[in-house]
Amino acid sequence: MGLVRKKITGQPEQITWERLSADALRALLGDPDPDVRREAALGLEGVEEAVPDLLTRVILETEPNIRDSVLTTVSAYDTEAVAGALAVHLASDDAALRTAAAEALARMPRSMPALLPSLVAAPDHDVRVMTVMVLADLIHPDTGYWLTRVIRDDPHPNVVTAAIDALLPLATAEHAPLLEAAARRFPDDPFLRFTVQAALPGLTGTA
Amino acid sequence: MTATETPPRVLIVDDAATVRMYHRTLLTGAGFEVDESVNGLEAVEVAMSASYDLFLVDVNMPKMNGYICVEALRSGAVGSDAPVVMISTEDRQRDADRAYAVGANLYLGKPVAGERLIRIATMLTAGRGTPE
Numbered sequence: 001m002g003l004v005r006k007k008i009t010g011q012p013e014q015i016t017w018e019r020l021s022a023d024a025l026r027a028l029l030g031d032p033d034p035d036v037r038r039e040a041a042l043g044l045e046g047v048e049e050a051v052p053d054l055l056t057r058v059i060l061e062t063e064p065n066i067r068d069s070v071l072t073t074v075s076a077y078d079t080e081a082v083a084g085a086l087a088v089h090l091a092s093d094d095a096a097l098r099t100a101a102a103e104a105l106a107r108m109p110r111s112m113p114a115l116l117p118s119l120v121a122a123p124d125h126d127v128r129v130m131t132v133m134v135l136a137d138l139i140h141p142d143t144g145y146w147l148t149r150v151i152r153d154d155p156h157p158n159v160v161t162a163a164i165d166a167l168l169p170l171a172t173a174e175h176a177p178l179l180e181a182a183a184r185r186f187p188d189d190p191f192l193r194f195t196v197q198a199a200l201p202g203l204t205g206t207a
Numbered sequence: 208m209t210a211t212e213t214p215p216r217v218l219i220v221d222d223a224a225t226v227r228m229y230h231r232t233l234l235t236g237a238g239f240e241v242d243e244s245v246n247g248l249e250a251v252e253v254a255m256s257a258s259y260d261l262f263l264v265d266v267n268m269p270k271m272n273g274y275i276c277v278e279a280l281r282s283g284a285v286g287s288d289a290p291v292v293m294i295s296t297e298d299r300q301r302d303a304d305r306a307y308a309v310g311a312n313l314y315l316g317k318p319v320a321g322e323r324l325i326r327i328a329t330m331l332t333a334g335r336g337t338p339e
Contacts, residue, residue, distance in 0.1 A: 064275070093301045099272045129296045133267060158296040158317055165223040191318030194232070195225040 022047045029057045034066055041069040051077055055085045064096045075104040083111040087119060090130040102130050106137035116146055125156040132159060136166035144170050151182050157189040164195050168202075176203045214240045215260035215332035220250040220276060221294075222268045226317070230263055230324065237325045239332075247276025254285045260335035261328055262287070264311070266295035266302060274309045281310040290331040294319060 020028070020043070028040035041057065044050040054074040061067040074082060086108075089101035105112055112134065119131040132150060135143050147170075150163040160182050167175065183196040217239050219230045227243045234241050242257070244250035248271040250264070262280060266273040273293055280287045292313045293306040306314040312331065319327075 093299060095266050095272045095274055095302065095305070099267050099269065102267075103269055126296065126299070130267065137269070161225065161318070162223065162296065165225045168224070189318055190320055191226070191229050194229050198225065198228055 022050060026050050026053045029053055029070075030060075034063050037061070037063070038066045038069045041066065041073050045073050045076065048077065051082060055082070058086070058089065058097075058101075064100070067097070067100055071100055071104040075107045078108040078110040080111045080114050083108050083115055087115050090119070090134075091122075091124055091127045098130055099133075102133045103137070105134045109138055109140040112138055113140065113142060120146065120150055120154070125154075125159055128154060128156065128159045129162050132162040132166055135163075148175070148178060151178055157186040157192050160186065161189075161192045161195055164192075164199065168199055171199070171203055173203050173205065176200055179203070214238050215328070215335050216240045216242070216258065217261045217263060217328065217332075218242050218244060218250060218253060218257075218259045219263045220244045220247060220268070220273070221263070221265040222246055223265070226265065226294075229318075233321045233324055234328060237329070239328060247271030247273060247279070250276050251279045251285060254280055254287060259287065259289050260332045261289055262291045263328075264291055264293050266293060266306075274305055277306070277309045277311055289335070292327065292331070 022044065025040045025043045025047070028036050031037050031040065041054065044054060051074060054070050057070045058067060058074065061070055071086070075086070083105060086101045086104055089097050092098040092101070116131070120128060122128050122131070128150070132147070135146055144167065147163045147167040151160055151167065154160050154163065164179060164182065179196045179199060183193050186192045217234055219227050219241060221227050221230070222245050231241045231243065242253065242259075244253050246268045247264070250262070251271070254262075262277075264273045264276055268276075271279075273295070277291050277293065279285060280291065290312040291310060292315060293311045294315045294317055295302060296317045303314040313327065
């Protein structure tokens, strides 16, 4: 079980370490001391019954580095339930939260594929951009398929350009027609046009 | 350009390689000197050792997002008073409000047309250097 630093009242310089139960660590996720919350989050690694508390803490935690610790612990549970709970935050108004959630989801290759059909069809194009951000870092054999599908079908140019950017490290000459078609779909988007024009020579070997 | 004039120096902060290339191409073509960082953390490190006349900062980036980056650029460690333009795919009003709250001078939605970006960069760096 995790270790939590404990300050001795009236003696701020003295610190002891106590071995705590899972229940105690779960309670400490709400401690006023940020260091204690962080230690509690990390200490709950491997404690499956703490997952609901950790997911709640993702919402309540205001310190970004502690939230990252919570997300590190909870993303180790690569299940659809956890991934689904984190995917909700891709729509957050809090940029730090939605970016941290995207980074956590990118570490969940077992469960993310099941969520992708709904995420790439999300009505909010900002959520679809964040989904592409997940795909860019997700280590999974189907990543290329999903990015290709977004480039081919997504109706918003920002989503398509984000997907092109994510696909480029994997792209080959076979992807050239896909990129050319994307540029034709959005002829008035200068950035998308530039992206495709810049990428094509590298793909077709004409650079 | 006279011997005493130097081109304004711009730091582009974006995790997307294509965005960095697009903005670099536009700005270098207009006479700006351009450096790049791939996330907010790297940008802060770079800005601690070099002086810039303008920052173009993305919002959603790994390691350190754009808002925290701008706060750090304005803080004592870097202490830059150079203009900051935040550029994002997000077009929520709350994102723009947050950008201004952390110290950005302008918030733009992607994509930014080339001529507009150059016009804004020229305006914001007026007096800080002279594009070649």
